[in-house]
Amino acid sequence: MKAQRKRSANKDRLAEVYRAAAEIILRKGYDATSINDIANALGMTKAGLYHYINGKKELLFDIMNFGLDELEEEVIAPAQSIPNTAARLRFIIASHARLVTMGGGAITILVDEITALTPAQNRKITRRKRAHFDRLREVLNKLKSEGMLQDVDTTVATFSLLGMINWLSRWFKHDGALTEEQIAEEIANIALNGLLRPESRAAQRGLRVVRD
Amino acid sequence: MKAQRKRSANKDRLAEVYRAAAEIILRKGYDATSINDIANALGMTKAGLYHYINGKKELLFDIMNFGLDELEEEVIAPAQSIPNTAARLRFIIASHARLVTMGGGAITILVDEITALTPAQNRKITRRKRAHFDRLREVLNKLKSEGMLQDVDTTVATFSLLGMINWLSRWFKHDGALTEEQIAEEIANIALNGLLRPESRAAQRGLRVVRD
DNA sequence: TAAGACCTACCGGACGGTCGGTAAGACAGC
DNA sequence: GCTGTCTTACCGACCGTCCGGTAGGTCTTA
Secondary structure (H helix, E strand, O other): OOOOOOOHHHHHHHHHHHHHHHHHHHHHOOOOOOHHHHHHHOOOOHHHHOOOOOOHHHHHHHHHHHHHHHHHHHHHHHHOOOOOHHHHHHHHHHHHHHHHHOOOHHHHHHHHOHHHOOHHHHHHHHHHHHHHHHHHHHHHHHHHHOOOEOOOOHHHHHHHHHHHHHHHHHHOOOOOOOOHHHHHHHHHHHHHHOOEOHHHOOOOOOOOOOOO | OOOOOOOHHHHHHHHHHHHHHHHHHHHHOOOOOOHHHHHHHOOOOHHHHOOOOOOHHHHHHHHHHHHHHHHHHHHHHHHOOOOOHHHHHHHHHHHHHHHHHOOOHHHHHHHHOHHHOOHHHHHHHHHHHHHHHHHHHHHHHHHHHOOOEOOOOHHHHHHHHHHHHHHHHHHOOOOOOOOHHHHHHHHHHHHHHOOEOHHHOOOOOOOOOOOO
């Protein structure tokens, strides 16, 4: 029964469906997006759209997997060939940021609408996300063992990196002052070098202000 | 007709309503949370809950304003009394992070469910968010004029800071390895000092890997 | 002529919200 | 201290709307 075997003729239109659905879901959120919204955006009726998809949840699940495929293809795989660890980290940050800002690539983000999935789907996506997280943290651990990392917890650092990058989709506008390329570089700089100049760090370092 | 004049007897229960609603909305998202969900969590029926609220959107709007009040009270106001700019920035980052992780404080985050609001409500929340963003960027600009900032775009830097902090709510678990206090410090360190040791930056600096 | 790509029409259910109540208490007058 | 009035804090039943999903038909293309 499952619409598994999509032929090549079909495939182009199916990609359009994914692209349109991802764009709307990203903008309005999964729950607030109706099947009709997606169908209309494609110049179709709801029933027509059901010719291509097997349900709303499965559509979301497919799009998430598509986004994760993209991430592995465009960020992880090419990063493997960069021998220097610091340079590899920079590449991962910048290219992931580019994936978020570039048209369509923003799909990676809605990987976080996991609550809308069935438990089984949720588990699969969570596992893939977890694998990506671990790979990224592994890079930081390697840097640490090479003595190149500041004294930071690599788990918190990994989450912070992903936070910076994923938050991009909330504020980035294509007609803004900076290009996708410039923003990717800026984010990599901020993450790797921090905000303060090394010689200006005395003023805040060691200072802790705690509220009770 | 509007339920404006809530007496003090009423007020405690209203706070409970907000707290319960915020907790559920934060966990499941606004659209996926039904009025019934909130009512049940309070041991009430839907109609009973409507004794306290004037509608789902207005409930969300009230909670958002509550979160922003909290942010100004616990982060912005106390920061004013810190004269050193770098120390002030560190305090803002750490205390905002604490606000996100501490119980109930996570409310700040759902300020980002703005699409669910009416246009008028949306405008008001957006204005308050914008004001906060501007205040934060102003701190960075001041640091820049004092020559203490690295060569970064302060707009991108501000968004990145907020991204790191807000993303916290997605991964922080109260029973994790680090305390709220430790995580706040870690995030402040990462943001201010970056990931790489200053003397280890040559390997990646100036290196750009671009895909086409 | 058969399959693919759509459509119109419809269903069951969930949702936000409303309505007419009511139990329990506060408070006044006698 | 009893009675009648008013208010608060809720409830059960219900309504109209919209949503995800389906059944069955029609048009097009190879």
